[in-house]
Structures are given as structure tokens and as C-alpha cells.
Amino acid sequence: MFNKMQVESSFSNDEFGITNKFQMFINGVSIDNHERDSLLNVIDDLVIKAFVDGDNTAQKIVQNILFMIYQINLVHPLSEPAKMQYDPLVCTLRMKIESKWLEHEFSNSPTMTYSATDSSFGEYLKSVWTNHIASHHELFDFLEKKSTKEQLILFLKSDSALNLIFFDLVAYTLIGAEQNTRGTISENLWDEVGHGDNFYTHVNLYKDVLSRQDIQLPTNHYVDLYDEAGLAGHNAFMLGGINRKHYYKLLGVMAMTEVLDPPQYMKLVKGCYRLGLLSGDVHYYNEHITVDIKHGDDWLYKVIDVIVDAYPDAKQDFYQGSLLRLQTAERYYDQLLNKIKKI
Numbered sequence: 001m002f003n004k005m006q007v008e009s010s011f012s013n014d015e016f017g018i019t020n021k022f023q024m025f026i027n028g029v030s031i032d033n034h035e036r037d038s039l040l041n042v043i044d045d046l047v048i049k050a051f052v053d054g055d056n057t058a059q060k061i062v063q064n065i066l067f068m069i070y071q072i073n074l075v076h077p078l079s080e081p082a083k084m085q086y087d088p089l090v091c092t093l094r095m096k097i098e099s100k101w102l103e104h105e106f107s108n109s110p111t112m113t114y115s116a117t118d119s120s121f122g123e124y125l126k127s128v129w130t131n132h133i134a135s136h137h138e139l140f141d142f143l144e145k146k147s148t149k150e151q152l153i154l155f156l157k158s159d160s161a162l163n164l165i166f167f168d169l170v171a172y173t174l175i176g177a178e179q180n181t182r183g184t185i186s187e188n189l190w191d192e193v194g195h196g197d198n199f200y201t202h203v204n205l206y207k208d209v210l211s212r213q214d215i216q217l218p219t220n221h222y223v224d225l226y227d228e229a230g231l232a233g234h235n236a237f238m239l240g241g242i243n244r245k246h247y248y249k250l251l252g253v254m255a256m257t258e259v260l261d262p263p264q265y266m267k268l269v270k271g272c273y274r275l276g277l278l279s280g281d282v283h284y285y286n287e288h289i290t291v292d293i294k295h296g297d298d299w300l301y302k303v304i305d306v307i308v309d310a311y312p313d314a315k316q317d318f319y320q321g322s323l324l325r326l327q328t329a330e331r332y333y334d335q336l337l338n339k340i341k342k343i
């Protein structure tokens with residue numbers, strides 16, 4: 001979902017008609033001041049409904065608006081939406097949604113309990129991960145032991161959008177990185193592009209997983225399968241990628257992503273073998289079982305710990321970024337398992 005001429009929505013419209021209206025606006029259809037005001041008012045109301053009243057439908061609508069806004073940063077440079085990147089209304093809406101979302105996301109989260117007597121801060125974040133339900137979610141036990149082929153296919157489709165944009169997300173962590181973390185981050189990015197071999201670049205390895213199962217990849221990379229949580233999880237990366245003040249959150253999001261993958265993918269791959277897939281069919285996942293163990297440790301000990309040593313105040317953002325990834329992942333796994341079980 002990058003270098004496209006148009007921003008895509010994960011669903012076609014909503015009961016308020018705001019999704020369509022906003023999509024047209026962001027894709028370059030000009031609107032008058034009155035329409036700008038009404039867009040602002042409707043989204044203002046929806047943000048309150050979503051993040052103060054906790055309304056699920058409103059959450060999905062505003063996360064999708066945010067998802068569309070973030071796409072601007074990766075659309076084709078010659079496209080109409082590229083011209084909207086710093087449109088004042090787009091920026092205002094983005095900031096309104098982001099701030100209320102984060103407030104809501106952390107309102108019931110456990111507070112950080114790290115103390116100086118603990119081992120490193122990276123080690124503490126690892127314990128936050130192991131104690132979080134996302135690290136041992138039943139979705140992956142189901143995929144390992146019980147899923148049908150059809151259910152596995154749904155998982156693979158749903159896993160597409162994030163896997164196919166991951167290079168760009170890692171690239172965001174490199175911009176403005178501390179000097180002594182750049183080598184580690186570059187190494188991660190180099191792994192992501194298969195050490196320069198186009199066949200082994202992770203995007204192509206994932207496309208290979210899909211094509212070997214005869215799954216046609218639509219231009220929207222199956223974002224229509226996302227619910228609120230899928231969108232929020234995706235947005236969690238872009239939030240930190242395009243907002244300098246959330247850069248440390250992005251590193252927390254990354255660290256948790258890499259520690260989450262290996263044990264879950266081990267279960268997934270076992271499920272694939274149980275259903276008759278061969279090792280060549282799951283190259284992408286096997287690659288991440290091994291390489292992400294290193295990536296996870298690298299983010300925690302060679303990036304986050306290094307930054308915390310220099311800037312102890314960064315801890316809260318690393319912690320919140322980690323929570324953001326774990327909480328959205330848990331909700332995403334819940335929703336996906338639910339959907340899978342209905343097949």
C-alpha cells in the first residue's frame with residue numbers, strides 16, 4: 001500500500017457518510033469552507049464517541065480515517081493525496097484523533113513498575129511482553145493444532161498488510177536515530193531486504209507465501225479484513241514514524257513486534273505442516289523465527305538500553321510504545337480468532 005495514486009479506505013462507507021467524504025477530500029476533491037467545518041465537527045463528535053464513550057463502531061471509523069491520513073506519507077509523490085500531506089485540516093484531524101486515542105489506550109493500562117534495582121530496562125520490557133496475554137494468545141494454539149486450511153488462509157490474508165509494509169516501518173526508525181544505534185537498525189533493515197537479494201527481501205518472501213497458496217493479492221493488501229484493532233495496530237507504527245515526539249514509542253512498538261513473532265510463528269509453522277504445507281511454503285515465517293530473535297534482542301539491548309542510558313526520561317515512551325503494540329495485538333488476535341472460528 002505505497003506509491004499509489006489514491007488513498008484507500010479499509011471499508012466503503014459508514015452510517016454517517018463521513019468515510020466517503022473524507023476519502024474524496026484526501027484524494028484531492030476540493031471542498032468549501034462550510035464543508036471543511038462540517039467535516040471537522042462530525043469527526044470531533046466521532047472522536048468523543050470513540051474514545052470517551054468507548055463506542056466500537058466510532059473507533060473503527062476514526063482509526064480508518066487515521067489510517068487514510070497516514071497513507072499520505074507513502075503515496076506516489078505525483079499523486080493528488082501527496083499534496084495533502086500538510087493540509088491544515090488533515091493535520092488538525094490527525095492530531096485530534098491521535099491524542100484522544102492515546103489517552104483512551106492508556107487510561108486502563110498498568111503503570112510502569114521498572115525500578116533501578118531491576119536488570120536493564122530492555123530486560124524489564126521483555127518481562128512486560130512475557131506477562132502480557134498477547135505473548136501467548138490462543139489464536140496461535142488454534143492455528144497450530146485445530147485450524148482448517150481455509151482458516152489458515154484467512155490468517156495469511158489478514159497478515160498481509162503489515163508484513164508488506166514492514167520495510168518502510170523499519171526505515172522510519174532510522175530517521176534521526178542516535179548515532180550509536182544506527183548500525184544495529186541498519187542491520188535490521190538489511191535483513192528486511194534479504195541482504196540485497198530481491199528474492200529474499202521479506203516483502204517478496206511474503207508474496208511467495210501467498211502465491212504458493214493461490215491467494216491473489218488485491219491492491220489493498222486485504223486491509224478490508226481489518227477491524228478496529230487491525231487498524232489501530234497498523235496505525236501504532238505510523239504514529240511513531242511520522243511524529244517525532246512519538247519516535248521512542250515507535251521503537252517500543254518495534255521491539256515488541258520482534259519479540260512477539262518467533263514463538264507465535266513456531267506454532268503457526270507447525271500448523272502449516274500439519275495441514276500439508278512444506279518448508280518452502282513457509283520460508284517467510286521460518287526466516288522470522290530465527291532472525292527476529294536477534295532483532296528483538298537488538299531493539300531491547302542495543303537500541304533501547306543505549307538510549308535509556310543517555311536519556312533516562314525516554315523510559316515512559318518506550319513503555320507506552322510497548323503497551324501500544326501488545327494491547328492492539330491482543331485485540332487484533334481476539335477479533336481475528338473470532339472471525340476464524342466462524343468459518
Ligand SMILES: [Fe+2]
Binds near residue numbers: 166
Ligand atoms: Fe521481516
Ligand SMILES: [Fe+2]
Binds near residue numbers: 292295
Ligand atoms: Fe525482524
